[in-house]
Amino acid sequence: AAKKQGGNQVVIYNEEISKAKNKKLQIEARLRKAIKNEEIEVYYQPKIDARTEVLTGVEALLRWTDEELGFVPPDVFIAIAEEAGLIHPLWEIAMKKASSQITSWNKDRARPLSLAVNFSAKQFQDPCSLVKQVKEILSEYQLAPNLFEIEITESTLLFNTKETTRALETLQEFGISISIDDFGTGYSSFSYLKTLPINTLKIDRSFIQDIKEDHSNSEIAEAIINLARSLKLHVIAEGVEEDYQKEFLLKHDCYHMQGYLYSKPLSKEEFERVWV
Ligand code: C2E
Ligand code: MG
Ligand code: MG
Ligand code: MG
Numbered sequence: 001a002a003k004k005q006g007g008n009q010v011v012i013y014n015e016e017i018s019k020a021k022n023k024k025l026q027i028e029a030r031l032r033k034a035i036k037n038e039e040i041e042v043y044y045q046p047k048i049d050a051r052t053e054v055l056t057g058v059e060a061l062l063r064w065t066d067e068e069l070g071f072v073p074p075d076v077f078i079a080i081a082e083e084a085g086l087i088h089p090l091w092e093i094a095m096k097k098a099s100s101q102i103t104s105w106n107k108d109r110a111r112p113l114s115l116a117v118n119f120s121a122k123q124f125q126d127p128c129s130l131v132k133q134v135k136e137i138l139s140e141y142q143l144a145p146n147l148f149e150i151e152i153t154e155s156t157l158l159f160n161t162k163e164t165t166r167a168l169e170t171l172q173e174f175g176i177s178i179s180i181d182d183f184g185t186g187y188s189s190f191s192y193l194k195t196l197p198i199n200t201l202k203i204d205r206s207f208i209q210d211i212k213e214d215h216s217n218s219e220i221a222e223a224i225i226n227l228a229r230s231l232k233l234h235v236i237a238e239g240v241e242e243d244y245q246k247e248f249l250l251k252h253d254c255y256h257m258q259g260y261l262y263s264k265p266l267s268k269e270e271f272e273r274v275w276v
Contacts, residue, residue, distance in 0.1 A: 057114030127167030145175030154186030205239025
């Protein structure tokens with residue numbers, strides 16, 4: 001009986017795997033279609049200088065709601081896109097829609113907004129053509145390089161080849177800022193902070209969530225702020241949801257913030273209603 005049960009478990013296990021595989025293939029197929037039919041949207045999350053509550057820029061975040069699948073979280077479809085070789089077209093959507101949108105919003109603003117776009121590690125496999133295309137898109141949509149920011153995670157730097165470093169240097173020399181997203185979650189050594197062209201550390205949401213009303217568990221957030229100061233890097237906190245988190249960050253000289261306390265990511269229409 002035990003053997004039989006074991007056998008059944010294997011069957012169930014295999015079924016689970018093939019179900020998950022089918023689901024992935026389904027998402028991939030729908031994603032291809034969504035890209036082709038331009039069904040992928042860009043949302044904008046404000047970045048705030050909490051000292052003055054002034055809006056300084058936005059981060060572009062992709063959104064996809066499929067007829068069959070419903071809302072698919074970006075974490076899910078970005079991972080599948082990376083495997084399926086679809087990350088480049090998704091990136092182009094984010095770059096083009098957001099650049100053109102920011103340029104249009106900036107026409108009516110005394111203080112221009114900056115734009116941050118997330119880049120995935122896979123894109124640095126061909127760093128030369130990436131640099132070329134970034135420059136082309138910014139120029140086509142008339143967005144000044146000093147208003148443009150690249151968000152990469154530490155894992156991008158794991159494949160840190162000479163060419164990746166060179167590409168980041170070229171982009172930085174061109175005026176673009178480089179931010180390390182989800183900082184503190186991905187890497188064991190900080191030595192790259194001294195050798196790579198980096199402008200900003202973006203403190204991961206998990207460390208901001210550790211800051212409680214009594215400021216307990218706030219050591220890592222504080223350490224990252226101090227690290228940024230020592231290395232003369234900018235610092236921004238993501239996932240700021242509570243007033244006491246903002247107060248803690250301000251007290252420790254981290255002024256730039258992003259999070260539900262100020263705003264969730266918004267569609268173009270929502271953003272215009274509230275912020276333009
Ligand atoms: P990320 O770049 O770290 O983006 C921040 C995520 O945190 C966003 O999730 C945002 O909606 C969420 N968030 C912002 N403020 C708060 C807050 O106060 N509380 C909480 N709980 N969450 C907050 P989202 O939009 O689901 O995106 C998830 C991830 O998907 C992004 O993480 C990014 O890694 C990836 N992603 C999104 N768009 C793109 C893209 O165009 N290209 C690439 N390569 N990745 C993207
Ligand atoms: Mg980001
Ligand atoms: Mg992040
Ligand atoms: Mg994150």
